[in-house]
Structures are given as C-alpha cells and as structure tokens.
Amino acid sequence: MKTLILFLVLATPSIAQLTMKDYERNVNMFWSEKFSQKELNFEIPEVYYYSQSKPINTACGLLSELNAHYCSADNNVYISTDLMKMFSQKGMNISFFYGLISHEYGHAVQNQLGIKNDYSIESELQADCLAGIYFKQSHQEGRVNINDALTLHYFYKDVADKYLTKNDIYKKGTHGTFENRINAFKRGFEKGSVNACIQDYTFISSNR
16 A cells, blocks of 8 residues: 555545546646647547446447446547446445546547557556546645545555456456556656656657
C-alpha cells in the first residue's frame, strides 16, 4: 500500500464526497487545460451508463458486459452500473470511480494525441500512467486523502490481471498485474507529465 499512500496527506477532504458528475466535470476541466497549454483542443467525451439488463448501442458495438470502455469511434466513455455496484458491494467507497474514469479518459487522451490504442498491455499501462497525472493534480488541489488512496489501491488490485505468462503479455486486452498497474499509475503521479508516460512506452506513433 505504501506505493501510493506515501504521496498523500491525511488532512485533505475525501473524493468520496463528490458525485459522479463532479468526477466527470473535474476530469474534463483537467484535460481541457492540459491540451490548451499545448494549444490543442480536447474534445470532451460524453459518459454513458449501461447495464446487463439495459445494454447500449455504440459506434463500437453493443455493450452489456461488466466493464468500462472508451470508444474511439464516437469519443465516448461507457461504464457498466453493474460493475459499479459490484465494487460498492465489496465495501469500496465511490472514490474507486476516480480510478475507473481516469483510466478510460487516459484512452481518450491517447486517441486525441494520435497514439495508437491497440489494446496491448503497453496501451493499458499508459492509460494508468495518464490517470496518475490527473490524480496528482487532484491531490495538489486537496481533493483526495488517504482513504481515497486505499480505495484506489484495492481497486487496482481487484481489476489487475492475477498472473501473466510470457504469451499473455502479447494478448489483446491484457491490462497488467497489480504491480504493473500501480507502478504505471505511480509513474504518472510522480512525474505529472504526459511526455513521461509517452516515453515509457515505445509503441507510440505520435510525435507530440
């Protein structure tokens, strides 16, 4: 747990006090500002919610499974409410949503910078790294505390691949072990730089 918690202070308010719309608004503002600093325009994704009983048609196909997705074909984020209920039932506070939406927005950033998302482990870990950049900003602004760090720790532990063989690393959809994912997130948090996340992953096709 020390990998993430050591960066946080105890006296800040909890992101668990925020609503999902607050999360969406905060992450939109953050990436819009980041892009603006490079004289770029961040096209804000819409966030939609679906469930197994109420699947949703998207430009990337019909979605109903227990998952979260960024669809580059329509620049939208789709999140399963069943997935959110599952994390809630495991005792996690709503701050796990911070990790969930931050990761999917990481894919939006990749897409808008011209970075190829080939569903590889490198692509997924880079999205975790980009999520760490956003988390750092939230920490600096006093929106996160140690309870939020604990929730994110358990969130990443829960969603990580449990064990990877050499062959698994090359399979599409592989996200990485807990150590892979928390280290990528930590990298973004420590450096706070998009370039740092890009430089760590050599599949990049963008020159930004």
